[in-house]
Amino acid sequence: MSQRSPKTERGDALAIICGGGSLPFAVADAAIRRGRRVVLFALRGWADPQRVAAYPHHWSWMGQFGRFRRVAAREGCRDVVFIGSVVRPSFAQLRPDLWALPLIPRLVRLFRGGDDHLLSGVGRILEEHGFRLLGPQEVAPELLMPPGVVGAQTPSGRDWADVTRGVALLRATSPFDIGQAAVVANNQVLALEGPEGTDQMLARVADLRRAGRIQSSLGAGVLVKATKVGQNPRLDPPSIGPQTVEGTAAAGLAGIAVIAGTTIVAEPERIAAIADRAKIFIVGVNPDGSAP
C-alpha cells in the first residue's frame, strides 16, 4: 500500500462524484473551507448545472469509468466522495466507455439486488483501481446530525414510542436492502421507503391522509431515517434537507428522527428555520432509537 500515499502518487485534490440535490455542494464547500482543492465530476442528468459551474468541474455520463480514471489522475485526485441523489439508474441508462466494457458482466450482477449491493460494488471497483473512497462525513464532519434536537420543537412521549418502533423496523428490514426510511404514527407503520425515495414516500403518506386511511390525528407520527445495518457508511449515508422537512410537514407528521453521527444534514440553520416555522421537531437519536 506504500505507493498509494496520497501526496506522492496522485496528489490530494478531492474528487466529488456529484449527483442531484444540494448535498454535493455542501460537502464541496466544507472541504474547501478546510483548505482542500475540490474537483466535481458532475453526473449528467442529476447534478445541477448552475451550481456545478461555480466549482472546477467535469461533466460525465454514468458508467464512464475510463474517462473518470483519466481525468481524476490528471487532476491529482486519489480521494473520491460519491454524493447526491442518483435515482437508481436502469442498466440501459449507463454509458460505459471502452475502459468500462470489461466490467459489464460484473455490473450486470451488481444490478441484481438492492441499492447497497450496487453502490458498494461500484465503490469496490473504484478502490481496486487505486482510488480511496471517502464518506462525506470524513471530509465534512460538521455536516453530521448532532445528538438531540435541532430547532425549537421536541418529541413527546408518544413520538418517542414511534421513533423506537421505526428504528426497530428499519433494523429488521436492513438485510433486505430496502429503503432507509419509514413513517410510524401512533404505533402504526404507515410506510416503508422503497426505490421511490423519501420525498415520494412522504407524498404517499400525505395521500393516505387525504384519502382518510390514517386514523391518527394531524401532528402525530414520525419520519425515521437510519443507516442500514452493515451498510458502508461512506456510500449513500441517510440525509435530510429542506425538502425532507417540507414533506414531513405536508404529511401531517410531528417530526423527524435520524441516527446522530451517521446522517448528513445539508443546511442545518436553514433546516432548523423551516422546521420551526412548520412546528416540526428534528432529533438525532442513538442507533437503537433511544434518546441521546
Added chain:
Amino acid sequence: MSQRSPKTERGDALAIICGGGSLPFAVADAAIRRGRRVVLFALRGWADPQRVAAYPHHWSWMGQFGRFRRVAAREGCRDVVFIGSVVRPSFAQLRPDLWALPLIPRLVRLFRGGDDHLLSGVGRILEEHGFRLLGPQEVAPELLMPPGVVGAQTPSGRDWADVTRGVALLRATSPFDIGQAAVVANNQVLALEGPEGTDQMLARVADLRRAGRIQSSLGAGVLVKATKVGQNPRLDPPSIGPQTVEGTAAAGLAGIAVIAGTTIVAEPERIAAIADRAKIFIVGVNPDGSAP
C-alpha cells in the same frame, strides 16, 4: 362453555359482517351451498348494495355493536365471519351505538396500532359476548388457494428466488403489523404494503416503472402475499381476486405467490382465465416460500 352450543342457544345461521369486494359473496355462496342459512350484516360505505340485496341482510354502520348483537340474536346467529375489504376506518368514522359506548376506551387503545391489533381486538369483543368468530376458510374451505399453480403459467428459477425473498421479508416485518404483501423483482424489494392496500401498492410499482426507477425488465418480479406470523387466520386472511391479477399485470410483474391453504381466492376459475390472458403465474407456496 356448555351453554354456548351453537344449535341450542342461538341457532346455526351464519352472520357475515360484510365489507367491500366480492369475497363476502363468495363466502356466502359457499356456506349456502353447504346448506347453511346466511345473514349478511352489510357495512354502510363498504359493502356493494346491489350484491347485498340478493341475500337476507341488514345494513349497519361500523361500530353499531349493540344493533349487531340484537339483530344477530333475533336471526339465530352465533357464528360470525368478518370478511371483505374495510379500509382501516378512522376513529371518527365509527358510529358506536349506546351499547358500544362503554367499549370506547378499549376501542381507542385498539386504534393505536396496526390492523391486526385492531381486528383481533374487535374479534375478542365479539367472542366475549358469546359469538364464535370463524374464518372464511372454516365455512368455505374450497376458497383456499391450493398448493401449486393455478392457470397455465409457471414461475422461473429467478421468480422462485424473488418469492423466497418476499416471504422472508414479510416474516421479518410481521412483528410490526404492517401489510401482508410485498413486491420483489430480480432480488430487489420494490414495495412493502402499508395501509394503502395491495391494489394501491401495485399501482405504485407501475408508477415506479413508468418513472424509470425499476431496472428489471418487464415480466420480472413477483407479488408475494402471506399471513403475518402470529396473525389470527380468522381475521383478514390474505386474499387475491381479479383486481389483484390485473394490478400485477399492469405493474409488469411475472406473477403472484401466496401461501397455500391460508390465502382466499374468491373466484378461482375467473382468476385463472385472467392470469392466462395476461401471462401471469399464480402459485400457492409453502409457509417458508419454497415450492410445494
